[in-house]
Ligand SMILES: [Ca+2]
Ligand SMILES: [Ca+2]
């Protein structure tokens with residue numbers, strides 16, 4: 423009899439721990455939307471472009487019917503996404519489009535990169551206006567933005583293909599710096615491999631951002647590599663196997679719940695989003711995993727409703743958007 427009672431006590435204890443872990447803060451998919459202007463969503467990003475203390479959602483996508491490639495800015499209003507602005511059609515031959523925020527000391531702009539041109543748009547009055555345009559020094563592939571040198575203005579961190587290999591593309595990282603109203607090439611890394619996604623943010627809270635890339639062959643599980651600007655070059659700090667099944671096509675650096683420190687979020691082909699905390703020995707998975715149906719294209723973190731907690735925004739192939747809302751109560 424005693425062993426049975428002990429077993430029941432054990433089961434109850436495990437159940438209590440499981441419930442407590444789940445209640446201790448998890449993201450659950452709270453919002454799902456299809457039916458965009460685009461038949462294929464290329465990327466999602468979030469930034470406060472109009473300085474109202476709420477991040478706007480920035481989507482880039484393709485509309486095959488109207489032969490368009492453009493970006494949209496959407497705001498979160500009363501539980502749904504409202505279109506605030508759509509960019510001009512930026513379709514080019516072999517077209518792609520990167521839509522990234524550019525944070526400056528006095529606000530944030532939107533940067534749109536095609537293979538051949540960069541354009542910066544700024545919130546002016548009720549809309550957004552192009553304030554700068556120039557030639558791209560190379561056709562960019564993956565991209566992200568962050569302040570690598572701690573001067574208050576973001577750099578753009580982009581990947582570009584050096585050569586095609588049997589196992590994929592050999593790419594490197596190239597940093598564009600914004601100064602005197604134009605982007606100029608700042609530094610380039612050594613070849614890193616087949617970059618599939620990247621994110622940047624200040625993981626160690628020293629005021630300068632780190633860059634995380636996910637590298638891999640085909641759709642197989644990949645590797646994280648972490649870079650930092652040091653002595654005029656992008657220095658690789660660490661490399662580790664990603665403990666996820668399938669490629670992690672979506673990476674984002676953001677805040678869990680109302681924490682001030684930042685974490686890495688990775689969305690993998692296995693339909694999982696995992697949060698990683700940055701420690702001396704590398705990334706350590708923390709908290710419960712989130713599951714979703716679909717294949718990820720892009721992941722972003724941002725506070726769309728202005729409550730101080732960041733939501734996770736996942737784009738799934740071809741054009742589905744999922745938003746996960748942080749449920750943990752803000753401690754007083
Ligand atoms: Ca805003
Ligand atoms: Ca900077």
Ligand SMILES: [Ca+2]
Nearest residue numbers: 725727729731
């Ligand atoms: Ca929020």
